[in-house]
Amino acid sequence: MNGSNIIYSSNVYLVDNTSEKNNAAFYARIFDYGALKKLSSKHGSLLPRLGLLSEFQLQIIKEGSICVHAKGDPCWGLIRKNNEVTWGCRCINTECKLFLSCRDDYTEKESLEFDPRYSSNEEIYRYDNSLNHDDIYFPLKFETEEEYIDGVSDLNSIEMYKLQDTKNNEKINVKRVMNGERISIVEKESTDEKIVIGDDDEEVSIFDWEKNAEYVEEEEEKDTFDFDPTSGINMFETFILASQEKVINGGMDEIYFVDAGPGTGKTYCLINKINYMVGDLQIRPDEILVLSFTNSAVAVIKKRLNKFVKNGGDRGLRNVDVRTFHSFAWYLLHHAQDNYIDEGWHPPSFDGMSFDTSVYEASRFIDMFPDVLGQISYFMVDEVQDLTGSTAQFVLSVIKACIKNGCGITALGDSCQAIYDYNVEYDPEAMTSDDFYNEMYRLIKNDGEFLRFEHNHRQEDDLSNLTVNLRDAILKNSASKMKEEALLINEKIHPLEKTALLLDDNYVEELRKEGNVCFLCRNNGQTLRLSTLLKRRNIIHSVQTNDNKYAYASWIAKIFWDYGISRIERDIFLDLMDREGVELDGYSALDIWEKIVKISDSYGNEIIVRDFLNSLKKKKASDPVFMELVQNDVIVSNIHRAKGREYDRVIIDESLINNFKNRLKSIGEYKTLYVAITRPKKNLNNCKMQFERMYYKKAKNADAKRWFVRNNGKITHVETGIENDIKIFQFIKDSCFQRQEYISTSIKPGDNLKIKREISERKIKYSLIHCIEDNETVLGYMSSSFVEDLFKIIPYRRMIEMPAYIEDIFVESICTHIADEQEVKFIREIRNYSPTGVWNWVNFRGMGHLIYDTY
Numbered sequence: 001m002n003g004s005n006i007i008y009s010s011n012v013y014l015v016d017n018t019s020e021k022n023n024a025a026f027y028a029r030i031f032d033y034g035a036l037k038k039l040s041s042k043h044g045s046l047l048p049r050l051g052l053l054s055e056f057q058l059q060i061i062k063e064g065s066i067c068v069h070a071k072g073d074p075c076w077g078l079i080r081k082n083n084e085v086t087w088g089c090r091c092i093n094t095e096c097k098l099f100l101s102c103r104d105d106y107t108e109k110e111s112l113e114f115d116p117r118y119s120s121n122e123e124i125y126r127y128d129n130s131l132n133h134d135d136i137y138f139p140l141k142f143e144t145e146e147e148y149i150d151g152v153s154d155l156n157s158i159e160m161y162k163l164q165d166t167k168n169n170e171k172i173n174v175k176r177v178m179n180g181e182r183i184s185i186v187e188k189e190s191t192d193e194k195i196v197i198g199d200d201d202e203e204v205s206i207f208d209w210e211k212n213a214e215y216v217e218e219e220e221e222k223d224t225f226d227f228d229p230t231s232g233i234n235m236f237e238t239f240i241l242a243s244q245e246k247v248i249n250g251g252m253d254e255i256y257f258v259d260a261g262p263g264t265g266k267t268y269c270l271i272n273k274i275n276y277m278v279g280d281l282q283i284r285p286d287e288i289l290v291l292s293f294t295n296s297a298v299a300v301i302k303k304r305l306n307k308f309v310k311n312g313g314d315r316g317l318r319n320v321d322v323r324t325f326h327s328f329a330w331y332l333l334h335h336a337q338d339n340y341i342d343e344g345w346h347p348p349s350f351d352g353m354s355f356d357t358s359v360y361e362a363s364r365f366i367d368m369f370p371d372v373l374g375q376i377s378y379f380m381v382d383e384v385q386d387l388t389g390s391t392a393q394f395v396l397s398v399i400k401a402c403i404k405n406g407c408g409i410t411a412l413g414d415s416c417q418a419i420y421d422y423n424v425e426y427d428p429e430a431m432t433s434d435d436f437y438n439e440m441y442r443l444i445k446n447d448g449e450f451l452r453f454e455h456n457h458r459q460e461d462d463l464s465n466l467t468v469n470l471r472d473a474i475l476k477n478s479a480s481k482m483k484e485e486a487l488l489i490n491e492k493i494h495p496l497e498k499t500a501l502l503l504d505d506n507y508v509e510e511l512r513k514e515g516n517v518c519f520l521c522r523n524n525g526q527t528l529r530l531s532t533l534l535k536r537r538n539i540i541h542s543v544q545t546n547d548n549k550y551a552y553a554s555w556i557a558k559i560f561w562d563y564g565i566s567r568i569e570r571d572i573f574l575d576l577m578d579r580e581g582v583e584l585d586g587y588s589a590l591d592i593w594e595k596i597v598k599i600s601d602s603y604g605n606e607i608i609v610r611d612f613l614n615s616l617k618k619k620k621a622s623d624p625v626f627m628e629l630v631q632n633d634v635i636v637s638n639i640h641r642a643k644g645r646e647y648d649r650v651i652i653d654e655s656l657i658n659n660f661k662n663r664l665k666s667i668g669e670y671k672t673l674y675v676a677i678t679r680p681k682k683n684l685n686n687c688k689m690q691f692e693r694m695y696y697k698k699a700k701n702a703d704a705k706r707w708f709v710r711n712n713g714k715i716t717h718v719e720t721g722i723e724n725d726i727k728i729f730q731f732i733k734d735s736c737f738q739r740q741e742y743i744s745t746s747i748k749p750g751d752n753l754k755i756k757r758e759i760s761e762r763k764i765k766y767s768l769i770h771c772i773e774d775n776e777t778v779l780g781y782m783s784s785s786f787v788e789d790l791f792k793i794i795p796y797r798r799m800i801e802m803p804a805y806i807e808d809i810f811v812e813s814i815c816t817h818i819a820d821e822q823e824v825k826f827i828r829e830i831r832n833y834s835p836t837g838v839w840n841w842v843n844f845r846g847m848g849h850l851i852y853d854t855y
Contacts, residue, residue, distance in 0.1 A: 024051075027039075027057075036057055036061050056087065059087055063076060064076060075090055076089050077090065089103060234475075234476070235441060236415070239257075239259050239452040242451040242452070244269040244453060247273060252378055254410075256411070257450050258411065258413070260414060260452050262414065262417070262679075263457050263458025263459050263464065263646070264453035264455060264456055265457055266382070266414075267301075267382070268457075269410075270290070270301070270412060271304045273410065274288060274305065274317065275317065277377075277378060278314050278316055278320070283378060288321060288376075288378050290381070291323055291395070292381070293325065293386060296629065297644055298322050298323065302623060303586065305320060325395070326359070329358045329361075329362035332372065333362055334618045335372070345368065345369070359390045362397075363397040367397050367400075370401035373398065374405050376405070377407060379398060379409050381411050383412070384412065385414050385415050385416075386417075386420045386433070386643070387431075388421055392431040392433075392436040399443060400443065403447070409448070413437075415434075416474045416475065416671055417643060417675050417678075418668075421433055459680065459681055459682075463681075466489055466684075467489070467678055470673075471674065473670075474667065477667060482665075486660045487657070487661065489657065493684055494684075495686050496651065499689075500530055500691075501533065501688075503533070503539070504537055505537060505538060505539050508534075512634060512649070514649065514682050515648025516632075516633040516647050517633065517650075518635040518636075518645075519635070520637060520676050521638050521639070522656070522690075524638055524707055525707025526653075526689065526690060526694065527544075527545055527638045528846055528847035530636050530689055531845075531846075540632060540634065540750065541634035542631060544637035545637075545641060546722070550817070551628040551813060552627060552628065552815055553815070554816055555582040555584070556816040557840040559573070559576050559577065559580060561834045561839045561840065563609060566608060566609060566610065567608055567609065568606070570605040574593065584625060595626075596612050599612065599623075601615065610837070613837065614821055617818045628815045628843070639676050640672075642675070643675050646681055647681065648682045648683065649682060650677075650679045650683070651687055652677070652685075653688070653690055654687060654688050655690060656676065660673075694708070694709055695709070697793060699722055699789055706718065706789055714852075715793055715850060717848060717849055718790065718793060720809050721809065721846060724786075725782060725783055726768060726781070727780075727783050728841050730780025731817075731840065732839050736832075740840055746777075747842060752771045752772075752807075753809040753811060753842075753844055753846075755769070755805065755809065756805055757802060757803065759799050764802060766806070767781050790802065790803075800853075801852070804852060805850075806848035806851070807849045808847065808848055808849040809845070809848050811843070812843045815842075816839070817838065817841050820837075821837070823837065
């Protein structure tokens with residue numbers, strides 16, 4: 001066990017005739033603080049007087065394991081140094097005022113050093129790990145509906161200490177302690193205090209983007225990212241510098257894995273390779289599959305391909321199969337249900353199927369029947385660093401099938417922008433971004449080429465040079481270097497002359513003289529609060545929070561909601577588009593008709609309307625023609641939603657980097673910073689955007705957090721408009737024809753909404769109201785899950801104490817809802833209101849301001 005930090009010591013001893021009080025050999029073996037404290041309480045000063053306790057043992061009793069400065073932090077314990085066991089402190093709370101006096105031996109390497117995923121236990125010690133590396137690497141969680149805490153493993157080798165200061169009701173760090181040398185997993189802290197509200201609230205730091213962990217151990221820091229736990233190799237050193245042309249002009253059976261930074265031409269490479277394959281290699285466009293994350297990303301690819309067509313390119317480029325992962329998974333599952341049941345496929349239920357379930361089932365289908373992808377000639381996937389969990393497994397299943405079928409592959413990503421691992425932090429078995437990179441590397445290492453691009457074409461020289469060293473530090477996983485580079489970058493960012501509170505239309509207009517402007521915020525709560533400030537000042541902008549998978553384009557309902565005939569001819573469709581005034585940038589009505597025919601698997605000049613709608617819903621089509629996308633030159637976005645996009649000017653919160661000054665951060669936070677400061681093409685500024693503490697709770701019926709603000713003990717603002725806050729059927733209940741006409745003609749993005757409390761028969765509900773000057777129109781009622789979330793957030797004794805109104809809510813977009821075919825068939829109200837099963841609904845968001853009528 002050369003080099004091990006584990007000491008074996010028996011706790012079984014021979015019994016002699018000496019009485020307990022005089023058994024020196026027995027006492028000499030006791031070094032546990034709790035045991036020594038118990039002996040001291042039992043025998044008082046007798047044992048020291050008899051010389052049965054050593055000076056070292058008396059030191060342990062005196063100093064204890066609990067830090068007197070950190071309100072219960074058990075940071076003292078046995079440490080082996082130079083083959084001697086001593087009693088010492090291993091605190092890494094660098095924010096403590098007395099930290100340097102307690103830890104003059106502290107080095108920054110301690111906070112990132114322990115990482116079992118990159119250790120080499122099997123090769124060095126020749127034994128199999130009894131613990132999966134994820135059991136140690138990830139803080140385990142006990143999760144309830146409202147709250148999670150950093151938790152413990154029930155393995156005998158790990159002991160948990162959860163301490164709570166009853167006086168201040170402040171939760172303390174959760175520790176894991178192993179026999180011998182201590183290994184701690186410490187929940188990362190913010191420079192701002194943690195916020196705990198009652199028993200049901202999340203413990204939230206408003207300056208933390210994700211809940212990663214810092215790692216502490218005695219061994220020297222590894223300064224490289226070992227992609228294979230036994231290889232000791234830095235994966236990224238095997239990626240060879242190449243030009244985009246190498247990938248673009250590669251053959252249809254070539255396999256490329258490209259890892260490159262922002263602005264180096266990954267999307268350019270993807271678009272031009274598609275054009276080369278269709279134009280030069282004569283590959284059928286519909287045999288090229290391109291997968292990406294969001295509808296917005298798909299829209300960018302489609303728009304650029306359409307630009308090729310307008311400039312004389314092959315019209316077939318419009319038929320390239322570009323989809324989101326969700327869309328492709330649903331397409332596969334419906335294809336399996338229609339064609340593979342006789343082959344042994346057992347279809348899952350589609351009722352309420354979640355995103356994770358859909359991609360998991362699609363992975364299972366591909367693994368069983370890889371030939372289903374046999375018609376694909378080339379597969380391309382973008383932003384692979386964001387692949388985690390079931391989506392990562394899904395893409396690996398596609399890649400395995402492509403390899404088996406002899407299909408070419410291009411995978412594009414940037415490991416320095418891998419900021420979505422928090423999605424799987426509660427599941428130690430789930431695949432992380434690093435895991436995906438490792439598995440992808442293993443899959444194609446014999447057949448593929450590993451390439452990197454370096455020149456930044458997006459940013460001007462000053463900006464592109466700003467992040468070079470930070471990127472290098474991230475790739476090498478050097479904690480101290482990441483911190484050093486982050487602080488150097490902070491010194492070079494120019495602050496705005498005004499804080500967010502003082503922004504006005506003239507000042508923002510000045511900022512956007514060189515192009516579009518994006519205010520980058522940390523989370524949805526801050527994003528919506530800033531959006532409210534801008535809207536109050538009549539500053540027109542768009543908001544980027546969550547990508548709504550069900551926001552179909554409003555024109556679909558305009559054309560079809562009251563269309564009572566089962567079939568529609570091309571000329572009638574073109575006439576309706578003209579009469580309704582439907583215009584889509586870059587697409588004629590005839591272009592749209594051709595897309596409808598294609599997605600409906602139809603031919604000729606006529607389609608069955610419901611076939612088109614069913615295909616659109618089943619295939620989860622992500623073509624921008626069919627999705628409602630809101631765009632503007634001023635954007636307010638959280639950092640995660642801005643990833644993969646570029647802006648002429650980006651403004652970040654001044655505390656984004658200031659928060660790095662006093663302590664080391666997890667690598668995930670440095671990556672998030674890297675994403676933020678690589679979004680601008682021309683200008684990068686900062687200003688003060690955060691003016692209040694924010695809290696969140698897990699929403700009841702949505703995979704989301706609901707942010708809220710509390711001032712002086714009172715809840716003042718709450719996030720409104722997340723998934724399931726209002727049932728879509730509300731928009732066709734009662735006076736449906738008048739309501740649909742009103743939505744279509746009288747509501748536009750940016751309009752004010754408010755939510756009003758109604759109490760009757762000891763029941764409470766909230767109506768959604770559209771406001772134009774003094775006119776108010778009820779659009780529907782909020783869901784019971786929204787009301788229950790309010791009950792969880794707001795302490796109340798009587799219903800009258802709930803807010804009377806919720807204001808500062810705004811229309812984000814008008815969208816189309818497509819009912820399931822079974823709903824149309826069996827729900828009479830839907831058939832009565834819309835024979836085709838489509839109608840318009842209002843997508844809204846806001847950090848709603850709560851107005852009370854009791855005090």
